[in-house]
Amino acid sequence: MEKQGRELEFLHSGDFLRHDSGASDQVKDNTVDLRKPILKEVDFFSSSEKTDRLTRTQETKNGSSSTPVVDVVNTGLNIHTPSSGISKTANDDKPKTELSMLETELDRVHNENKRLKSMLDQVTRSYKDLQAQLLMAMQKQAHGNREKQRGDQSGNSSFIMSAQQLMDPRSSATLDVSDPSISDEKTQEVSASPTQTADVMSQIPGKQPSVEDCLDQTSQSSGSPKSSKLDQGKPGEQVPEIPLRKARVSVRARSEAPLISDGCQWRKYGQKMAKGNPCPRAYYRCTMAVGCPVRKQVQRCAEDKNILITTYEGNHSHPLPPTATAMANTTSAAAAMLLSGSTTSKESLSPHNNFFSNSLPYASTMATLSASAPFPTITLDLTHSPNSMPFLRVPQSPATFPLPLHGCSQFLGHPMYVSPKPQAISTVPLGQRHASIMETVTAAIASDPKFNEALAAAISSIVGAPRSSDGANNNGVSALVGSPQLPQSCTTFSTN
């Protein structure tokens, strides 16, 4: 097909990560990095910085202070200055006065921007701290209540809850709503994913959901948050009015291809012009199985049209080819990290918070969080070399992104399947348990010196796999066919 041809062409163009050519790509990416502003998503101040940069560049070029402002403020002064500088002497005083004023103004604006930036940073941190503190308190309270109420239940329950809490974006607020007195508003205010409440409510009061229940609930309830079988107890207080919101994992990468081949079959069902972006956003739906709720959005970055942003949403309700599974697990883990960072206690996951908050505004756009979006969103920026990922340089940090490749994918991707001793973990307080799991996994992954390469290889193998190879080419990535994706994860992937 034509599209596939384009994909293959793109894949052969060497413009994307190839799992067998890390070095060259890194060089290329680094080159790109040098040319591009690192900050791409949080660019509230980019314009001012840009102008400032322009100004300084001009200053150094011309060795004169008379020209810079010409580019910044369209005063028409460039009629005199840029060409020769001869005419500059005629009206030397007046322009200099104006220019100095403008420079002063520019400095002032620049300082103001700096101040605002730091304020924003501070507010963000404060918000996260408060969120973590509140959640911690609610967790403690809810945990106490639940232990009382379910004293006769097995430890599996709590483990499953915690495991699901770990992996299920929507269930991560489980404990938050265990106590009805503090559920609604506070939880929604604090939680990055307000609608987590819906599923949480559905999971708590009734029978203990099986693994399949949990997964089905998340994967098949696409767009139907009312479908919870556990809401029946309180029909009037159901949460259907709370819209379903899913975690998002945004992965950006460079690509000239209109689509990436990720191992799944997609059917386009809509296209929209998004505000603020000249490029249309396309909506795709998984057609590998009837009723598969997974959808994805594809859009080019407004700032750099070479950057393709693809958003996966939901969970496949069917077996996946290995390549697709690897992708699903990878992005699911990103969602897990996102939600774990936003819903666990401060002390247990403050490294995550620090990581995200520190990485959010600046260069480490490899993984950034957006709590302001309707969906909690994590962005994986593959426009930079994997080896330049800041968090990967700190392997001992629990904040290391636990992309579930190889052996670890099974754990992160299927915590409820593979954990052999739930009771052992369930004796630990939830917050610590959660953190323990995450730390264990992240440490295990991060300790692998080949992790960077493996990550790049896996992703590139997934993206680079032509559609015809679906189900036949696993590219060495150990993936489970048919393994479910992280419940309600929403992943964005952009090819590089």
Added chain:
DNA sequence: CGATTTTGACCCGCGC
């Protein structure tokens, strides 16, 4: 002819 894409209409949530 079936599958896929296109595209305008529609729905829904949100802010004012």
Added chain:
DNA sequence: GCGCGGGTCAAAATCG
């Protein structure tokens, strides 16, 4: 209540 924007639907068009 209204307008806006994001997301989805579905009929028509297109493709292989």
